Amino acid sequence: MAAEMEIIMEKPIKEPKILGSVIDPSLKKKPKIEVTGSKVWYGDFQAIKGIDMNIKANSVTAFIGPSGCGKSTFLRLFNRMNDYVDTFKMEGKVKIDGKNIYKKKVNVEELRKEVGMVFQKPNPFPKSIFENVAYGLKIQGIKDKKFIDERVEKALRQADLWNEVKDNLKKSGLALSGGQQQRLCIARTLAVEPSIILMDEPTSALDPISTAKIEELIFELKKKYTIVIVTHNMQQASRISDFTAFFYMGELIEFDKTKTIFTNPSKKQTENYITGRFG
Amino acid sequence: MDNAEYQREALNQSAFDMLTLCTSQLEKAIEAFISHDSDLSEEVIHRENRVNAMDIKIEKDCEKFLALFTPVAVDLRFIMAILKINSDLERIGDHAFNIATYVVEEEKAIPAHLFEAVEFDKMHETTKSMMDNITVAFEEKDVKMARKVFKKDKVLDKINIKSFNILEMEIQKDQSIIKEALFLFSVIKKMERVGDLIKNVAEEIIFYTDAEILKHKRKK
Numbered sequence: 096m097a098a099e100m101e102i103i104m105e106k107p108i109k110e111p112k113i114l115g116s117v118i119d120p121s122l123k124k125k126p127k128i129e130v131t132g133s134k135v136w137y138g139d140f141q142a143i144k145g146i147d148m149n150i151k152a153n154s155v156t157a158f159i160g161p162s163g164c165g166k167s168t169f170l171r172l173f174n175r176m177n178d179y180v181d182t183f184k185m186e187g188k189v190k191i192d193g194k195n196i197y198k199k200k201v202n203v204e205e206l207r208k209e210v211g212m213v214f215q216k217p218n219p220f221p222k223s224i225f226e227n228v229a230y231g232l233k234i235q236g237i238k239d240k241k242f243i244d245e246r247v248e249k250a251l252r253q254a255d256l257w258n259e260v261k262d263n264l265k266k267s268g269l270a271l272s273g274g275q276q277q278r279l280c281i282a283r284t285l286a287v288e289p290s291i292i293l294m295d296e297p298t299s300a301l302d303p304i305s306t307a308k309i310e311e312l313i314f315e316l317k318k319k320y321t322i323v324i325v326t327h328n329m330q331q332a333s334r335i336s337d338f339t340a341f342f343y344m345g346e347l348i349e350f351d352k353t354k355t356i357f358t359n360p361s362k363k364q365t366e367n368y369i370t371g372r373f374g
Numbered sequence: 375m376d377n378a379e380y381q382r383e384a385l386n387q388s389a390f391d392m393l394t395l396c397t398s399q400l401e402k403a404i405e406a407f408i409s410h411d412s413d414l415s416e417e418v419i420h421r422e423n424r425v426n427a428m429d430i431k432i433e434k435d436c437e438k439f440l441a442l443f444t445p446v447a448v449d450l451r452f453i454m455a456i457l458k459i460n461s462d463l464e465r466i467g468d469h470a471f472n473i474a475t476y477v478v479e480e481e482k483a484i485p486a487h488l489f490e491a492v493e494f495d496k497m498h499e500t501t502k503s504m505m506d507n508i509t510v511a512f513e514e515k516d517v518k519m520a521r522k523v524f525k526k527d528k529v530l531d532k533i534n535i536k537s538f539n540i541l542e543m544e545i546q547k548d549q550s551i552i553k554e555a556l557f558l559f560s561v562i563k564k565m566e567r568v569g570d571l572i573k574n575v576a577e578e579i580i581f582y583t584d585a586e587i588l589k590h591k592r593k594k
């Protein structure tokens with residue numbers, strides 16, 4: 096096994112032509128997110144080595160790959176979260192609804208209203224449940240109480256949390272269980288009505304029941320939102336996503352319909368990874 | 375070798391043992407039928423228990439593998455193929471058992487001229503060769519070898535179709551052989567079914583190896 100793994104590591108595929116191999120032609124037509132020639136460096140280290148990808152609206156796309164393969168970095172390109180890293184440098188284009196989000200004129204705060212994010216560990220603010228969800232609206236300067244009340248309720252309902260917290264909206268967000276906290280974070284993201292939700296391992300800190308709830312939620316949310324999720328859980332990727340991208344050493348090895356990736360992937364590296372033979 | 379790979383290899387070996395056992399059962403049953411050897415038939419009948427026990431063991435091992443390792447891609451195809459191959463082999467074993475039972479229950483041997491008339495030797499040789507093909511195909515994951523059985527199965531089909539008229543004519547010539555002719559006809563039908571089951575096994579080997587589904591697709 097060790098020898099086999101070394102061979103795989105010695106021969107990463109240089110320039111994967113991913114778009115041509117995608118079976119679903121809808122991916123080429125009017126993508127929600129369109130990435131071309133993306134290259135990312137953190138100082139001298141190149142984390143992304145030239146990736147093109149189209150992401151379809153109202154779909155769930157899962158990013159899989161071993162730790163350090165660049166999937167989270169790639170995800171964070173979509174809402175410019177990598178900008179916070181001092182040594183970050185990027186080449187290429189990331190277009191959302193046809194607009195390049197890396198142009199100088201782009202207002203990053205506005206972009207993040209459009210592209211929400213849910214992180215690995217639930218991170219509610221030390222405020223009430225209501226204040227947590229209303230936070231994004233308030234920092235936008237919205238003061239209309241009725242409007243905020245409606246949006247908070249709507250977001251909590253969409254996050255499937257309303258029935259559990261409606262009588263306790265003043266309770267601290269931190270007093271909720273891990274699974275509830277994560278759904279609260281999703282509600283907080285939904286309250287500002289983004290069109291894209293990025294999720295970076297959103298269930299890795301949760302128990303199976305809470306995970307199942309989040310997965311059901313993702314399935315419901317894709318009707319209205321475009322969801323991109325990074326996950327280390329192969330079963331989760333196969334259960335909830337429409338498309339799966341496999342990353343390895345900063346390259347996109349394979350990107351196809353999830354059904355194809357998990358039944359008959361075209362690249363040996365993908366197969367070795369999803370069947371647990373390396374990584 | 376990690377645990378999943380170890381379990382997979384063990385299952386592969388069990389399925390290969392099942393294939394060897396069923397090949398031997400079928401071969402012995404046909405030999406016993408041709409030579410009317412009741413001792414050999416008894417051996418086949420006695421060993422049917424082993425076929426059934428292995429069938430259950432492989433099914434349980436597959437269930438365990440599915441539950442514990444949630445296989446995907448090539449591993450999922452492997453388990454699906456093993457489950458189906460196992461069931462096909464068990465049915466081949468059943469046919470061998472039924473042929474052997476005829477031999478034990480019937481005192482009179484089938485007249486040699488009836489075997490010749492229906493080309494039973496050719497049927498026997500073809501079945502044997504098909505079993506050999508899938509054995510090599512399974513062991514070496516050789517798709518080309520697996521594909522060889524499809525053409526050979528047509529030989530069995532032809533012999534089966536022609537046998538009705540041939541045996542009818544033989545019965546008209548000599549009515550004292552009705553019972554033997556009917557037995558022979560029934561065994562020919564079983565051999566034709568065995569051919570179909572071998573074909574199914576070949577399709578599963580191809581599915582596992584190349585992810586190509588042949589079932590219900592091949593031209594007649």
